[in-house]
Amino acid sequence: MFCYQCEQTAQTDQGAGCASQRGNCGKDEQTSDLQDLLIHAVKGIAQVATAGRSLGVSDPVADAFILKAMFSTLTNVNFNPARFTRMIADAAVLRENLKAAVVQAASARGVAAPVWAGPAAWVIPEEVGELLAQAECAAIRAGEDQVGADIIGLRALVLYGLKGVCAYAYHALMLGQSSQEVYAGIEQALDFLANEPADVQSLLDMALTVGTINLSVMALLDAGNTGSFGTPEPSQVRISPVAGKAILVSGHDMADLKVLLDQTAGQGINIYTHGEMLPAHSYPALKAYPHLVGNYGGAWQDQQKDFAEFPGAILMTSNCLIEPGPRYRQRIFTTGPVGWPGLRHLEDHAFAPVIQAAKALPGFAADAEEKTITIGFGRDAVLSVADTVIEAVKGGAIRHFFLVGGCDGADSGRNYYTDFVEQTPQDTVVLTLGCNKYRFNTLDLGSIGGIPRLLDMGQCNDSYSAIQVASALAKAFDCGVNDLPLSLVVSWFEQKAAAVLLTLLALGLKGIRLGPTLPAFITPTVLQTLVDAFDIKPIGTPEGDLAAILQTAAE
Amino acid sequence: MSVHAITLTTADVQTFSFDCDEAESLLDAAARRGLTLPSSCRQGACGACLATVQQGEFHRASINEKALPQGGDTTPILLCSTYPRGEMALTVTAQSAQITSGPVPVRSAMVVANDDIGGAVHRLVLDLVADPVDGLGAPFEAGQFMELEVPGTQQWRAYSLSNAPNWDGRLEFLIRLHPDGLCSQWLKTRAAVGETLRVRGPQGAMVLASDSLRPRCFIAGGTGLAPLLSMARQMAEFGDSQPCHLYFGVTRQQDLFALAELDALTAQLPSLQVTVCLWEASEGWQGATGSPVDAWARDMEAGTVRSPDVYVCGPAGLIDAVEKTAQQVGIPTKQVFSERFLPSS
Numbered sequence: 001m002f003c004y005q006c007e008q009t010a011q012t013d014q015g016a017g018c019a020s021q022r023g024n025c026g027k028d029e030q031t032s033d034l035q036d037l038l039i040h041a042v043k044g045i046a047q048v049a050t051a052g053r054s055l056g057v058s059d060p061v062a063d064a065f066i067l068k069a070m071f072s073t074l075t076n077v078n079f080n081p082a083r084f085t086r087m088i089a090d091a092a093v094l095r096e097n098l099k100a101a102v103v104q105a106a107s108a109r110g111v112a113a114p115v116w117a118g119p120a121a122w123v124i125p126e127e128v129g130e131l132l133a134q135a136e137c138a139a140i141r142a143g144e145d146q147v148g149a150d151i152i153g154l155r156a157l158v159l160y161g162l163k164g165v166c167a168y169a170y171h172a173l174m175l176g177q178s179s180q181e182v183y184a185g186i187e188q189a190l191d192f193l194a195n196e197p198a199d200v201q202s203l204l205d206m207a208l209t210v211g212t213i214n215l216s217v218m219a220l221l222d223a224g225n226t227g228s229f230g231t232p233e234p235s236q237v238r239i240s241p242v243a244g245k246a247i248l249v250s251g252h253d254m255a256d257l258k259v260l261l262d263q264t265a266g267q268g269i270n271i272y273t274h275g276e277m278l279p280a281h282s283y284p285a286l287k288a289y290p291h292l293v294g295n296y297g298g299a300w301q302d303q304q305k306d307f308a309e310f311p312g313a314i315l316m317t318s319n320c321l322i323e324p325g326p327r328y329r330q331r332i333f334t335t336g337p338v339g340w341p342g343l344r345h346l347e348d349h350a351f352a353p354v355i356q357a358a359k360a361l362p363g364f365a366a367d368a369e370e371k372t373i374t375i376g377f378g379r380d381a382v383l384s385v386a387d388t389v390i391e392a393v394k395g396g397a398i399r400h401f402f403l404v405g406g407c408d409g410a411d412s413g414r415n416y417y418t419d420f421v422e423q424t425p426q427d428t429v430v431l432t433l434g435c436n437k438y439r440f441n442t443l444d445l446g447s448i449g450g451i452p453r454l455l456d457m458g459q460c461n462d463s464y465s466a467i468q469v470a471s472a473l474a475k476a477f478d479c480g481v482n483d484l485p486l487s488l489v490v491s492w493f494e495q496k497a498a499a500v501l502l503t504l505l506a507l508g509l510k511g512i513r514l515g516p517t518l519p520a521f522i523t524p525t526v527l528q529t530l531v532d533a534f535d536i537k538p539i540g541t542p543e544g545d546l547a548a549i550l551q552t553a554a555e
Numbered sequence: 556m557s558v559h560a561i562t563l564t565t566a567d568v569q570t571f572s573f574d575c576d577e578a579e580s581l582l583d584a585a586a587r588r589g590l591t592l593p594s595s596c597r598q599g600a601c602g603a604c605l606a607t608v609q610q611g612e613f614h615r616a617s618i619n620e621k622a623l624p625q626g627g628d629t630t631p632i633l634l635c636s637t638y639p640r641g642e643m644a645l646t647v648t649a650q651s652a653q654i655t656s657g658p659v660p661v662r663s664a665m666v667v668a669n670d671d672i673g674g675a676v677h678r679l680v681l682d683l684v685a686d687p688v689d690g691l692g693a694p695f696e697a698g699q700f701m702e703l704e705v706p707g708t709q710q711w712r713a714y715s716l717s718n719a720p721n722w723d724g725r726l727e728f729l730i731r732l733h734p735d736g737l738c739s740q741w742l743k744t745r746a747a748v749g750e751t752l753r754v755r756g757p758q759g760a761m762v763l764a765s766d767s768l769r770p771r772c773f774i775a776g777g778t779g780l781a782p783l784l785s786m787a788r789q790m791a792e793f794g795d796s797q798p799c800h801l802y803f804g805v806t807r808q809q810d811l812f813a814l815a816e817l818d819a820l821t822a823q824l825p826s827l828q829v830t831v832c833l834w835e836a837s838e839g840w841q842g843a844t845g846s847p848v849d850a851w852a853r854d855m856e857a858g859t860v861r862s863p864d865v866y867v868c869g870p871a872g873l874i875d876a877v878e879k880t881a882q883q884v885g886i887p888t889k890q891v892f893s894e895r896f897l898p899s900s
Binding site for chain 1: 567568651652653654655685686687688689690691692694695696720722723724763765766768792793795796797
């Protein structure tokens with residue numbers, strides 16, 4: 001096992017990376033190796049799919065499989081080795097079926113059939129022991145002795161960014177949104193990796209291409225969310241429990257939430273959102289359900305405490321899952337790409353066991369004191385007051401905007417984000433998205449001319465919304481986005497954040513502050529390249545960074 | 556009195572630490588630290604609190620020797636009857652999820668069925684009474700056991716659950732009646748539908764290694780079938796696809812029970828094979844003869860199963876025979892899961 005894809009990766013005397021029997025996320029050696037092997041198999045499908053597209057062949061089943069398979073390997077998504085062996089077996093079948101279609105298409109056109117090499121030609125063993133014996137050749141650092149750590153790190157940057165892209169694309173697909181252009185882009189990028197690229201510039205170019213694909217994917221997901229549930233609107237969300245039976249829905253998949261709301265309607269069960277599901281309360285079609293009563297708990301890393309204390313059933317729809325504790329192991333259910341050995345997994349929206357568990361469990365005995373927060377400042381809400389905002393900037397009432405967002409995590413260094421937001425001057429506005437917001441979303445920062453100083457824009461994928469707002473403001477001020485009084489202070493944890501970061505870089509945004517630590521797969525050489533091109537920098541102290549940002553803005 | 560540092564590592568490589576003085580059992584010291592480790596009789600008789608010493612000196616109180624694995628080059632102990640004499644490092648077969656905090660829950664349950672299912676075995680079905688923490692849920696893991704307080708006696712007896720975890724509050728047990736058994740007498744003469752009793756649990760570390768991809772062999776002697784039936788039923792519910800083979804043995808044909816349940820299970824779990832064995836086969840018996848260990852050993856020698864996880868429940872002699880065979884055919888100790896349930900009195 002070797003894995004360094006997330007922020008919590010082990011830091012030892014031998015360097016960064018989880019390389020023992022069990023990673024810091026809880027993923028065991030066998031599952032980690034199977035994830036690498038699945039990625040190898042997926043690269044093979046992508047090679048064949050890319051060749052197929054040039055011959056007019058595409059396979060929607062294979063396209064969708066790539067998304068779910070890649071998503072399953074994200075940090076804190078799927079820890080169940082049995083699910084990975086099944087997916088690898090499925091990958092073998094899909095790839096061979098696609099190959100047959102490609103050969104047939106080539107023959108029909110009178111051209112030579114492609115010659116398969118690399119992962120496309122991999123003979124995938126059926127027996128688990130034989131499969132695992134080949135894990136080394138599929139490992140992220142395979143070939144490092146030939147190409148060096150910089151190339152391996154850049155390949156990792158492309159792969160991890162692609163994982164995030166696939167995860168978002170999977171969410172969009174669940175809302176009925178897909179794009180052949182996106183599928184082709186993802187498959188071309190995987191095909192590129194399958195050919196073991198070793199040129200720094202082409203790898204950097206591909207990383208930015210992945211960022212561009214992700215912008216399209218976030219647009220798809222945005223269309224999926226707003227098309228299905230309406231435009232997010234500023235909304236008060238209760239964050240304290242009410243009496244009654246209860247189900248807690250975690251993850252990001254609002255399609256799952258919608259189905260569960262339908263299935264529980266009129267059954268006397270209250271539905272609570274957890275973590276990144278919080279923005280659901282701002283969508284008109286979801287907040288209309290009277291039994292969507294509120295948000296419960298903190299960010300994902302608090303779940304072992306929050307879930308243990310929640311007196312109902314729990315549904316995990318996507319990342320981030322941590323090893324379930326004994327107190328709630330029998331009442332947490334997984335769906336979609338998520339999995340943990342021994343937990344009940346529900347497919348195809350068959351949520352009856354969750355509902356049965358919720359009815360059997362006691363639920364909340366009484367109403368807690370009412371507490372609320374305000375969310376729902378998506379691009380439409382912000383841009384609806386664009387004139388006020390622009391006037392406030394021009395008049396000096398708003399000196400600067402900070403976008404403080406991304407993933408949260410357990411690292412104590414993440415207190416930086418709380419301190420940073422607390423210390424922002426009164427004439428500044430904080431935009432936030434992702435679960436990093438749980439560090440400060442109960443703070444009362446007040447308002448400027450009726451505009452709240454803390455604007456929650458939604459999930460991490462609502463970076464798309466933030467980009468739209470920034471672009472609109474830049475147009476209004478007749479300047480570039482980098483010239484706006486806007487600074488990005490981003491926290492990362494896993495691969496969705498890597499995809500968003502690549503999107504921001506692909507859009508040419510400069511001066512992003514990234515923390516709490518830099519990705520382990522970014523070598524010093526690669527970091528210098530990114531610094532030179534994008535002025536990307538690690539976070540320092542809240543006081544120092546705030547002073548530097550505001551001083552630069554004043555110049 | 557000296558106090559010593561104890562570290563305990565679970566099967567999923569999670570480490571727990573606590574202090575223990577020389578007059579305190581390891582089990583009690585862990586409980587004082589808030590860790591409830593798998594255990595049952597807590598007096599060295601049942602073997603439910605089995606652990607292996609990796610390092611350290613200790614004093615062992617008098618115990619039932621049948622509660623410990625026989626042979627092998629490890630140092631097994633019972634946590635309830637072991638007192639440290641220096642720092643100790645221990646391993647247990649339990650997963651970290653089986654180590655809970657606080658006391659083992661005690662709940663009320665009502666008898667909903669008490670049926671003689673043949674072979675002097677009763678199928679006892681209880682429904683939990685809703686409580687403030689778990690409501691109606693029966694949050695056990697397949698393979699675990701509960702203790703029942705035999706009504707009117709204040710005596711507790713441990714029995715494995717034979718059904719899968721559920722949200723109906725339902726607990727099912729397969730209990731062989733013994734002529735002088737306390738619970739047997741209750742089941743035979745007094746237990747009636749509607750009667751309530753206290754139950755304590757769930758407890759026990761013999762649960763499915765759900766992260767393992769290996770084939771599974773279940774070896775049951777008599778009512779040792781119960782926890783293995785629970786596991787296979789959970790596999791059916793979860794749609795587990797790995798090959799599994801249940802070897803179920805009793806002494807004579809008239810001792811057989813639950814065959815209809817096994818037939819139903821094979822229909823629900825296509826990857827399950829069942830071999831029923833009689834130690835004393837009667838004329839016309841079409842099944843296997845000998846012990847279930849013999850039948851399993853024959854399959855291992857024939858190579859029909861490769862390096863399985865082995866789950867065994869039954870008399871101590873059966874477990875010893877499985878462990879010996881496992882050693883002979885090269886199955887690592889960590890792939891053999893057993894719980895030595897011995898008579899409580």
